[in-house]
Amino acid sequence: MAGSGSGSPPCASCKLLRRRCTQECVFAPYFPPDDPHKFAIVHKVFGASNVSKMLQELPAQQRADAVSSLVYEANARMRDPVYGCVGAISYLQQQVSQLQVQLALAKAEILCVQMQHDESAAASAAPAPAKQQQLYHHHQQQQTMECEAYGSLLVQNGLMMNTLGSAGAAHQQQQMLGGFGSAGNTAMALQEACLKKETLWA
Incomplete structure (x- = not known):
């Protein structure tokens, strides 16, 4: 030129x-x-x-x-004079993590509702003796509490992500989930746990 x-x-x-x-x-x-x-x-x-x-x-x-x-x-x-484009990338990664948490929570809720519906239908179709019926209700309550515990973990993690709002938010998410892995793996772990319980009570 x-x-x-x-x-x-x-x-x-x-x-x-x-x-x-x-x-x-x-x-x-x-x-x-x-x-x-x-x-x-x-x-x-x-x-x-x-x-x-x-x-x-x-x-x-x-x-x-x-x-x-x-x-x-x-x-x-x-x-952003401190982080520059790294800050923008971290912000987008944080949003992705929050969406993963919301998706995992939604999957957990759907799974719990579906399993409760299936068990209720099975119990209505084949009435069980009183003792077995009591065990069934106890199992259902325990399963619901565990599903809520998984959901509570995800909700707390999502709230923590919103509170942090920094480049280290994704790292904090991994620490909070711990052995459950990522948000998507949490939903898979929940599904496997519920399926195992369903097999035991079949």
């Missing part, structure tokens, strides 16, 4: 730095004069000399992607 020497306006970098823009200007292909904010923010965060050095060390075919990354990181640093 030709610089101001051929009659074209200087690129955003040379215009901001008040210097002559030549055909060899490393900034000209990536910082056009009609978008001064793009270079201004990169210059503010990284410095023009550092950006120039990085671009010169890269092959020409990789420079456009490098500039896009620098612009993205610079904008993220302006919004």
Whole structure:
């Protein structure tokens, strides 16, 4: 791209730095004069000399992607001077973890309701003796309490995620779930436990 020497306006970098823009200007292909904010923010965060050095060390075919990354990181640093784009990534990961918790809780509730419905239907179809009926109700109550315990664990974990709201939230989630693993594995563990109980009482 030709610089101001051929009659074209200087690129955003040379215009901001008040210097002559030549055909060899490393900034000209990536910082056009009609978008001064793009270079201004990169210059503010990284410095023009550092950006120039990085671009010169890269092959020409990789420079456009490098500039896009620098612009993205610079904008993220302006919004969050401490974490930058890492803070944005951590925030999105936290939202994914919260959705996983909600999904696992919903699956646990559906599983408990389904099993209670199936057991009630089976008990109505084949009335059991009084003692066996008492054991059945005791088993049903125990199963419900365990399902609620799993659900309570997930709810507490979700509330903790909302309270933390930081880059370490995903790590805290893993510590709280402990042996149950991820939120999806928690639902699977609940399902396996309930199926085992169903087999024992069949």
